[in-house]
Amino acid sequence: MNVFACVACGHVDFPRRLLCPSCGHDDFAEVAASTGSVEEVTILHHRAGKAGGDIAYLATVLTHAGPRLIVRLERLLASGAVVSLRLESDGAIVGFSD
Ligand SMILES: [Zn+2]
Incomplete structure (x- = not known):
């Protein structure tokens, strides 16, 4: 997947914003963010609209490209x-490891 780097100042963000929060510029280049490091994991039980027993793992992941994502x-x-x-x-x- 890709994240978005401001072409003026290099600030990297996801999702893409209308204006760079760092410098206000509005032009972005896509940068690959294919890997990251898990920071914190939250375990969700019984998600709304799903049958019981379903468990989901949500994590904050610090991508190697810079931004922190919910994965x-x-x-x-x-x-x-x-x-x-x-x-x-x-x-x-989705985050996965082999
Ligand atoms: Zn910028």
Whole structure:
């Protein structure tokens, strides 16, 4: 997946913003953010609209490209684990490790 780097000052953000929060410029270049490090994991039980017993793992991941993202992990991982990232068609970001 990609994040967005301001061409004027280099500030990197996700999702893309109308204006750079750092300098106000409005032109961005896409930068690959294919991996990151898990910071914190939250375990969600019984998600609304889903059958009971469904568990989801949400993590804050600091991407190697810079921005911090909220990511759904395919399985429970510890803080510090390195994950690969992919953007799903529904806009969710999934983190996985092999
Ligand atoms: Zn900028």
